[in-house]
Amino acid sequence: MSEVNGGGGWRISADIGGTFTDLLIVDPAGRCVGVAKVLTTPEEPAEGLERGIQELLRNQPDAVVDNVVHGTTLVTNALIERRGSRTALLTTEGFRDVLEIGRELRYDLYDLDIELPDPLVPRRWRYEVPERVLADGSVRTPLDEEAVRRLVPVLEEEGIESVAVSLLHAYRWPNHERRVAEILQEMRPELDVTTSADVLPQIGEFARTSATVANAYTRPLARKYLSDLEDRIRRRLPKARLDLIASTGRVAPAATAAKVPIRLVESGPAGGVLAAANAAESVGIRHALAFDMGGTTAKVCYVTDGEPRLTDSFEVARVKRFIKGSGLPIQVPSIELVEIGAGGGSIAWLDDLGLLRVGPRSAGSDPGPACYGLGGTLPTVTDADLVLGYLSADSFLGGEMTLDVDAARRALDTLSAGLGVDGPEEVARAVRGIVDEQMAAAARMHAIEQGLDPSIYALVATGGAGPVHACSIARILHVGKVISPARAGVASAHGFLGAPYGFDVARSAPSPLEELDWNEAQALLDELEEEARTQAGGMTGSRRIEADLRFRGQGAAVTVTMPQIGGDEDPKQVLATALEAEYRRRYGRVPEGAEPELLTWRLSFSAQPPEVEPAPPGRPTTPSTRPVWFDELGGFTEVPVVGRSEAAGTGPMIVEERESTFVVPPNAKVELAEHSVLVVTL
């Protein structure tokens, strides 16, 4: 028997974003019966959230809410803005600089003036502890407990509030770390202590230390925020329990989040991916390419067999936006997203070669695209979309904001001469072609790196600009189906509600597969399951075991799912076969005679996900027509503009809603499925 979040009562989800806090309420049957969008209160984000709850309850006065699921950018922002606590790092003697030396790599080979991210803990607060554990878990130098005790007054004098302890090979032998933590807390109970084994006991000292430090750095802040939020929720919803959505898209109780806040870094985007997966699932599609495009960035994530891809090579607070390697590595499991510097606000410009480029610089929301009329004069993607008729001047954001077509044309026209074309429409076409190409290229590159074939996925469009560009991108990727769920603008908050309780843990135990002791391995896996279950709030559920395996001599491992073991099967052989199968799938061949090696065990624990219907459509639109540019039709054509519930038949067609506009190209077949999900066949 599995337990479902909230036990079948009323539930609320809340996604705090940069500008808006989105809230949704569902009834015990999983039907969305209310949506609230309130301004985010950056100083005290819990305040805006509380206001949102009040607004939802005004329309549902009788709702007895027993669960609030929440996603927040608090932890990410604290890391980006460096607003965390005064943190110290304790390392093995001789390794004080592990955080600073990193991988010894520049993230940009050609930029002589690059900056690396400053470590969260300055060198003065990095202390060494005499001790040494070897790779096999044996103790070479016992822990000098006296030395740890002597550090306590030093930490006090420096005003340290939080301590990260990350010792070599602690994934194999965590006892030294644990003992250090005990001593610190015995002597100063108010000190916040994070050990690397608590965060993720995985091999690789730099990435593990970086994640441990980031956790220590944000923990006091997260603890305070969550306890304040719980108080506020208790005031409005006396029966409700607060849960947080983790970067993996699984839900954990507030108590777990307060312990390992670093697990929350990608909670908002994870919600968006879940909503996309959910919408695809509702029309029977299990392979989805979640595509979200907003004002400054686009994000893509491949969902295979209903499961979003996870990674642990996530980075936060990049010094150079969108450049891999320029941020702080956070080695915790999170949904694997590729972020591209292309959004509605991305600015078009001519480079030194006379070529048209789009982004990554964005006009943001202030001054915003030229057509916003807020003082922006540079041409953006939104300006191009408006000039080509994809967006309408009068019905943007449900007509609350009138767009200035002339301003958009003027802005685009500034590039006409440089491009050698006549008039803003040609510039707009080029801008759109290039930005779509960029997003498709990033999605394809990601697929190639992972050994996936994009054409077997259906693209699911969310975000303000996602549905405007979805079909063009799908065509470039040879993707045959595009799915558009209703209310793309509150997708994350909606996704939270369909997330199951669960937790993901891992532990490195490097060993040649040949020498693996299966009884020991089983004991370790049971331990991991117990840990994951506890972190997930003690639910019942099921576990999925994966192993990072590689062939000896290789640096990178592949993650394979551990198959069920039959009674007389040799588990080592089963793993070796699984590795070979995964290899064949990805690379089409298996290296002959190579020895398989186990690196890390991973365990995903997950309860039954709650049943939630896709979001219902917003207010209907009055059908009309407007001229829209399609290359296939040789220019502007009068195209029908319809609401979601009228959308059916063959494109061209514009489906207009308050938060977004879905552009359906000529000859595409549109089908209105259950729950107002649109399925387009290209």
Added chain:
Amino acid sequence: MTLRAGQLEVLWSRLVAAADEQAAALVRTSFTPIVRDSGDLSAAVFDHRGWMIAQAVTGTPGHINSLAASMHHFLERFPDCRPGDVLITNEPWLSSGQLNDFTVVTPVFVGEKLVGYVGSTCHAIDIGGRGLSADAREVYEEGIRVPPTKLYDGGAPNEELFRLIEANVRMSKLVLGDLHAQVVGNEVGAARVTEIVEEFGLGDLTELSDEVTARSERRMRQAIGELPDGVYRSSVDLDGIDEPVHVECAITIDGTDLTVDYAGSSSQSSYGINVVLNYTAAYTTYALKCVLAPDVPHNEGTFRPLRITAPEGSILNARFPAAVAGRHVIGQFLPFAVMDALSQVAPHATMAQGSGNVWLTTIRGATDEGEFVTVFFASGGTGARPERDGLSATSFPSGIATTPVEVLESSSPVVIEEKALRPDSGGRGRHRGGLGQRIRMSVRSDRPWVVSCLGDRLAHPAPGTAGGEPGAAGGFFVSGVGQTDPKLSTEVAAGGHIVLDLPGGGGFGPPEERSPELVERDLVDGRTTK
């Protein structure tokens, strides 16, 4: 071909994407850690004339135009490729200057018509011979040499060649596996190029290639033209082996043409640290591009205004059969020579010298469980920049990542006892040089072991620029005794240890001009002690 606005951009980015995807497919399947973690490979697309029109952005400047140079040799020998052909060489003088680098080229067809080629160069984990060391005296000792040959002929594998390679290298399964990965990677790239030509109805790549190369050449010429005409000189001095190595560099700017000449540099060495001209050109071009036009993509046009020369028989244009396995020890210092020379006219874009080449350390020995060989990389400090301090313990100019200590110790009996920044090793200046690092290591074995370390700057520390002071020199100690020639193999007694002191980077500007806050911060953080 008339392109609409925005179409050239789309086509060009597809070409680069084809090369990038080809490289990604190769990286994904490679067995060689340095390929996967540090991108020691390259991939490129060529038109039917052999002009390189797109190159993947990877981690090594060492292949920048060596892949392009090898293409012309292939064309000369195999002018009439047919579908299913795959060509290969690792000839140092025709490609990238080291036997470990295999270059594999595949022709691209649209229907029956040959429209271009895709190619890749990739570091093999082993090539036989003495392994990656400077010990050899001639290239014959360094491994198997494959002249330009067909690896596949009309789809049929050249079984003899495969067997020959297999018989001559260690870990032959992995080496052949990587070769196969190169072939498969090329197929990915070739399929994408065919798709571009067909989807846009181009017929072939000629016009697109003309446009891409012309624009790139124009931009490069414009950047050169902005610098005043003249001859700008510099020199770099290094430890070498047995005798110091002198690099003499003269850069001539004449309108929109730029020539780099290394006349006056040392004669070729009798050890394996010699550089072929292709590799000299690669690191020279890298630095020129960083200073002049970092954003211009690599292609035939970008290189047209540049000419790189060095006297035959010098260490930068070694004559066959010189030993070349440790070419990077010298080649990776060339960017300093180029930047020093150009600092006279482009001071905004230059930096002080840094520790230079990545230190490749090889440890060989035996335990009760058998023999082992461990290779690892480490870097010192980079030079200070006009606006910023140098980077501590960071690879420059190459992009080589270090292996985590925990991974290294899990896969070998080596124990790293210390890995920490060296205080006071960054050259003082308005901006401080990056710090070097100290690595102390031993082996869990009761037998003696052998170490070689391709490090330099023990006697020739990185000088400062514009009044900045030099960085600290490097050091290499075997059980406490300082060594002068770490590059040649040395035996370490059982129970002994070694210490690598990686050099610091040079400072930029007079030290008196450093802001008091930064001076104070360095002291508090123990980056300086006085």
